[in-house]
Amino acid sequence: xxxxxxxxxxxxxxxxxxxxxxxxxxxxxxxxxxxxxxxxxxxxxxxxxxxxxxxxxxxxxxxxxxxxxxxxxxxxxxxxxxxxxxxxxxxxxxxxxxxxxxxxxxxxxxxxxxxxxxxxxxxxxxxxxxxxxxxxxxxxxxxxxxxxxxxxxxxxxxxxxxxxxxxxxxxxxxxxxxxxxxxxxxxxxxxxxxxxxxxxxxxxxxxxxxxxxxxxxxxxxxxxxxxxxxxxxxxxxxxxxxxxxxxxxxxxxxxxxxxxxxxxxxxxxxxxxxxxxxxxxxxxxxxxxxxxxxxxxxxxxxxxxxxxxxxxxxxxxxxxxxxxxxxxxxxxxxxxxxxxxxxxxxxxxxxxxxxxxxxxxxxxxxxxxxxxxxxxxxxxxxxxxxxxxxxxxxxxxxxxxxxxxxxxxxxxxxxxxx
Amino acid sequence: xxxxxxxxxxxxxxxxxxxxxxxxxxxxxxxxxxxxxxxxxxxxxxxxxxxxxxxxxxxxxxxxxxxxxxxxxxxxxxxxxxxxxxxxxxxxxxxxxxxxxxxxxxxxxxxxxxxxxxxxxxxxxxxxxxxxxxxxxxxxxxxxxxxxxxxxxxxxxxxxxxxxxxxxxxxxxxxxxxxxxxxxxxxxxxxxxxxxxxxxxxxxxxxxxxxxxxxxxxxxxxxxxxxxxxxxxxxxxxxxxxxxxxxxxxxxxxxxxxxxxxxxxxxxxxxxxxxxxxxxxxxxxxxxxxxxxxxxxxxxxxxxxxxxxxxxxxxxxxxxxxxxxxxxxxxxxxxxxxxxxxxxxxxxxxxxxxxxxxxxxxxxxxxxxxxxxxxxxxxxxxxxxxxxxxxxxxxxxxxxxxxxxxxxxxxxxxxxxx
Numbered sequence: 039x040x041x042x043x044x045x046x047x048x049x050x051x052x053x054x055x056x057x058x059x060x061x062x063x064x065x066x067x068x069x070x071x072x073x074x075x076x077x078x079x080x081x082x083x084x085x086x087x088x089x090x091x092x093x094x095x096x097x098x099x100x101x102x103x104x105x106x107x108x109x110x111x112x113x114x115x116x117x118x119x120x121x122x123x124x125x126x127x128x129x130x131x132x133x134x135x136x137x138x139x140x141x142x143x144x145x146x147x148x149x150x151x152x153x154x155x156x157x158x159x160x161x162x163x164x165x166x167x168x169x170x171x172x173x174x175x176x177x178x179x180x181x182x183x184x185x186x187x188x189x190x191x192x193x194x195x196x197x198x199x200x201x202x203x204x205x206x207x208x209x210x211x212x213x214x215x216x217x218x219x220x221x222x223x224x225x226x227x228x229x230x231x232x233x234x235x236x237x238x239x240x241x242x243x244x245x246x247x248x249x250x251x252x253x254x255x256x257x258x259x260x261x262x263x264x265x266x267x268x269x270x271x272x273x274x275x276x277x278x279x280x281x282x283x284x285x286x287x288x289x290x291x292x293x294x295x296x297x298x299x300x301x302x303x304x305x306x307x308x309x310x311x312x313x314x315x316x317x318x319x320x321x322x323x324x325x326x327x328x329x330x331x332x333x334x335x336x337x338x339x340x341x342x343x344x345x346x347x348x349x350x351x352x353x354x355x356x357x358x359x360x361x362x363x364x365x366x367x368x369x370x371x372x373x374x375x376x377x378x379x380x381x382x383x384x385x386x387x388x389x390x391x392x393x394x395x396x397x398x399x400x401x402x403x404x405x406x407x408x409x410x411x412x413x414x415x416x417x418x419x420x421x422x423x424x425x426x427x428x429x430x431x432x433x434x435x436x437x438x439x440x441x442x443x444x445x446x447x448x449x450x451x452x453x454x455x456x
Numbered sequence: 457x458x459x460x461x462x463x464x465x466x467x468x469x470x471x472x473x474x475x476x477x478x479x480x481x482x483x484x485x486x487x488x489x490x491x492x493x494x495x496x497x498x499x500x501x502x503x504x505x506x507x508x509x510x511x512x513x514x515x516x517x518x519x520x521x522x523x524x525x526x527x528x529x530x531x532x533x534x535x536x537x538x539x540x541x542x543x544x545x546x547x548x549x550x551x552x553x554x555x556x557x558x559x560x561x562x563x564x565x566x567x568x569x570x571x572x573x574x575x576x577x578x579x580x581x582x583x584x585x586x587x588x589x590x591x592x593x594x595x596x597x598x599x600x601x602x603x604x605x606x607x608x609x610x611x612x613x614x615x616x617x618x619x620x621x622x623x624x625x626x627x628x629x630x631x632x633x634x635x636x637x638x639x640x641x642x643x644x645x646x647x648x649x650x651x652x653x654x655x656x657x658x659x660x661x662x663x664x665x666x667x668x669x670x671x672x673x674x675x676x677x678x679x680x681x682x683x684x685x686x687x688x689x690x691x692x693x694x695x696x697x698x699x700x701x702x703x704x705x706x707x708x709x710x711x712x713x714x715x716x717x718x719x720x721x722x723x724x725x726x727x728x729x730x731x732x733x734x735x736x737x738x739x740x741x742x743x744x745x746x747x748x749x750x751x752x753x754x755x756x757x758x759x760x761x762x763x764x765x766x767x768x769x770x771x772x773x774x775x776x777x778x779x780x781x782x783x784x785x786x787x788x789x790x791x792x793x794x795x796x797x798x799x800x801x802x803x804x805x806x807x808x809x810x811x812x813x814x815x816x817x818x819x820x821x822x823x824x825x826x827x828x829x830x831x832x833x834x835x836x837x838x839x840x841x842x843x844x845x846x847x848x849x850x851x852x853x854x855x856x857x858x859x860x861x862x863x864x865x866x867x868x869x870x871x872x873x874x
Contacts, residue, residue, distance in 0.1 A: 079496075334816070334817055
């Protein structure tokens with residue numbers, strides 16, 4: 039089934055907010071057989087909203103709208119939708135009570151702009167928001183559905199998870215697509231395409247679609263099939279066949295599937311083995327630690343880390359020999375190795391990872407240009423190192439160094455067991 | 457002048473990639489007087505591209521397209537645009553040589569799919585891409601302009617910065633809008649709206665527009681004016697008047713303007729005073745360190761940090777008294793204070809920040825529910841603490857704790873000097 043997303047708000051058109059809602063909604067709806075054909079971002083004006091809803095209903099049976107429902111004066115979506123659907127706003131007693139309770143709990147006064155959030159279209163079914171005061175609204179017209187939600191991602195997701203998806207599933211049950219994302223680290227898009235060209239051709243010949251989704255340090259491969267080419271289970275099997283073949287050919291690079299994160303995958307590997315991890319970060323500056331601790335439950339395997347942005351910190355906290363620093367410089371194989379071993383010792387962890395490099399944009403030399411990064415992995419048996427020659431972008435260098443270090447440890451643990 | 461952005465790619469419609477390009481482009485174009493009226497994301501098919509370009513040219517004098525130019529087989533934008541503009545593809549010798557050099561430098565073989573990136577529309581002006589192999593293309597038709605660029609943000613930004621914006625400025629010079637973003641930390645959207653309601657009314661009465669842009673821990677206020685209500689300098693002055701008044705009323709919360717980050721602002725404050733910083737992070741898990749080190753030049757004031765995810769690390773690396781941990785637990789005012797003082801001592805820094813809390817989603821108790829966070833700031837004179845009562849979302853708790861800690865130090869340093 040085809041659907042559209044409309045996002046409303048000048049902050050999106052002025053580039054002051056990045057729209058993350060559309061991607062999240064599209065990803066959740068796909069396995070339900072609801073495929074987003076179009077995403078349109080428009081201004082928060084009556085005309086823009088009326089025109090776009092009208093045009094979208096001509097094309098699609100479902101419209102999802104985010105944004106334009108804030109308590110402040112610049113939001114007019116609710117009134118405009120009431121007008122479009124020929125209904126009026128009424129103050130909802132139950133919602134009003136919850137709004138008042140919500141503010142009492144936070145110890146803040148209830149303002150009239152907050153109370154006005156309880157003025158809701160009489161003909162809409164409410165999708166309750168328990169995380170904020172702007173309610174979700176489900177409208178129907180000529181057998182088509184429009185859902186309007188606030189733009190705050192946390193609230194929008196709550197509304198959909200708490201009942202929005204369920205209602206959609208009941209209403210439009212037509213699972214028609216299957217997809218699998220295969221996540222790789224450390225290879226370029228065209229390099230993979232070349233290496234796997236026979237595989238890719240064969241996959242396409244079987245009616246499956248393939249797309250490459252690159253981001254710094256990673257390439258995700260999306261393999262998908264539509265039920266119009268056969269039954270769903272058959273397509274799933276066909277896709278799994280290609281996934282396995284890809285994994286067989288690129289074992290060091292395929293780290294997971296679908297929505298997995300490399301830190302989450304590594305976390306599971308550590309947890310299953312009752313192993314622990316510590317970090318010594320220089321150029322990655324705490325980003326590896328952030329990736330690891332973003333995963334719920336990380337405290338069961340992550341002991342901690344040192345961000346040693348100065349030579350003194352490397353010597354004092356990680357017992358790196360100051361002679362090594364003098365002789366080879368902080369960005370060197372010798373020092374990154376000493377950092378990894380120092381962290382492992384210091385935290386008493388099974389494994390340790392370390393980074394040292396020139397993140398940029400300044401600070402490079404002819405011998406060690408910006409983008410020169412050393413990564414090290416220490417275990418009880420050995421300390422392995424790798425050198426990366428990255429580019430001039432600080433944020434890319436931080437990201438790629440961090441992902442490479444995490445994948446280095448994943449490979450170390452898994453290959454030891456083969 | 458009105459413009460539109462079209463982003464192309466199934467990865468966007470399937471939610472596998474978040475579109476960050478549109479926000480970046482819109483933000484850069486606004487001060488040039490080019491205002492994005494609409495952003496549309498469409499499928500990578502000939503029909504979708506032809507229809508959307510046709511419709512967009514009816515509405516706007518400028519179209520910016522990102523995506524659909526990758527080397528792999530699923531991209532057909534280039535051919536479709538050549539068809540739309542009635543031209544054909546030709547292999548560009550100079551581009552071909554650069555592509556071959558690009559791959560030689562990376563030590564990778566040049567594939568035929570890479571060479572095909574040199575097949576370019578004969579009538580388009582090239583906007584050269586020095587970071588990848590897909591070139592930017594500038595088309596003209598009936599006095600209107602279309603720019604097509606690859607979707608990789610790093611390459612797209614390079615193309616615009618290296619000549620795209622300059623060419624647009626020459627072509628469409630009409631600066632008509634002024635805006636200022638005022639960045640606040642630690643207050644809710646409706647709380648600010650209520651506190652500043654007279655200010656807001658007066659601002660609107662003077663023909664200026666105001667919008668609230670909330671994100672976890674922060675609210676940005678956008679004040680903008682259009683030159684149709686007076687000359688630009690006058691509008692700038694008017695906006696500055698309201699900005700100053702806001703800053704005067706919320707001195708602890710306004711931390712900067714426009715594209716500033718709180719870590720960047722704090723970095724400047726530290727650098728100007730030759731002061732230094734260290735960190736002891738528990739629940740924020742390295743995220744404060746990441747925010748600080750994302751700023752180029754952070755090594756001149758950031759000494760380093762310890763991420764102490766275990767009690768042992770708190771005792772061993774930060775000399776936290778193990779009796780304190782036993783008596784009060786890791787999430788307590790006493791322990792977070794000892795962590796901050798321990799980090800300051802250990803790294804020999806002017807200031808130190810520490811966090812300890814229950815990030816969630818699990819691990820809470822009746823006494824200390826998920827979202828309970830202690831933040832501490834240690835200086836030579838004192839150690840201040842604050843307790844935050846946050847929600848159940850791990851990522852929000854990490855973000856809000858980190859931003860609160862950074863703003864706590866900013867306030868400490870600035871208020872000392874008053």
